[in-house]
Amino acid sequence: MDVIAPTLRQLRYLTALYETGHFGRAAQACHVTQSTLSSGIRELETLLNTSLVERSKRMVRFTPLGERVAHKAYDVLRQADELVDLVSASGTPLSSTLRMGVIPTIAPFYLPSVLPALRATYPNLKLYLKEDMSHIICDALARGQLDVVLLALPFSCGDVEEAHLFNDPFYAAYRPEEKEGLHFIKKAVDPTALTQQKLLLLEEGHCLKDHALAACGHPQLRSDGSLLGTSLHTLVQMVDNRLGITLLPKLAIDGGILDGTKLDVSPLAGSTPYREIGLVWRKNSPRGDEFQLLAEFLKKQK
DSSP states (O other), rough: OOOOOOHHHHHHHHHHHHHHHHHHHHHHHHHOHHHHHHHHHHHHHHHHHOEEEEESSOOOOEEEHHHHHHHHHHHHHHHHHHHHHHHHHSSSTTEEEEOOOOOTTTTHHHHHHHHHHHHHOTTTEEEEEEOOOHHHHHHHHHHHSEEEEEESOOOOSEEEEEEEEEEEEEEEEEOOGGGSSSOETTTOOOOOGGGGGOEEEEEEOHHHHHHHHTTTTTOOOOOOOEEEEEHHHHHHHHHHTSSOOEEEHHHHHHHHTTTSSSSSEEEBBBSSSEEEEEEEEEOOTTTTTHHHHHHHHHHHHH
């Protein structure tokens, strides 16, 4: 007996449910009603003659086979998207849909300055942005849910191509009255001595925390949980309220993060007190040349 293949729509419903663990949220992500999504998954189960999801009033649990099918569905959907990419790559560059992931320590400070120029240069580009932490957007890139990722390097993002855009120097941010407690080399702060201060950093999960510690020469150091902030804006407010000092990337400073505060900033001494900003995409993507063109454009805007 011939087996009818699942549709891409059914597989998208399944992966959305796998990601959200909730029929309502999955339906919202797919822009359909909950009953439509539920019916689509039941049709898929009937087609495959197996149960993929255990349903109850309080939770959704995938069966072991359902998890394997969901993981395989990501591969099928990614290949389908790559087929579309193959056609898009043969046309005018940067004139179709582009899904970009960006980390929170870059997005609000860098994108407002470059997006107007990008729209003006490539008016037919349909750009969709997803802001999240590095490991989340890299996972979405691997699953084919994103086309490119703008993040700080080094970061292990899987089997990807990387394009260096620019270096983003770190600055020490502090209240003026804290300056006497810092060790300066000429007019720059000695980063190796910063950990003797109350150094405020982002909470675990933010790659900027690891890059900042590496800039201080203490890549293995782990901070006291009481001295961690949830965002750069939170860190700035903590420092402005005399709770310690912090490190800020120049992107954030140029983006106005210190507006309304009494903080001073000083550069860090040393040869590598910076993070590297880069654009990455899946290796062997049919749109690789197009993404390289985007990288060159972004590099010129800095």
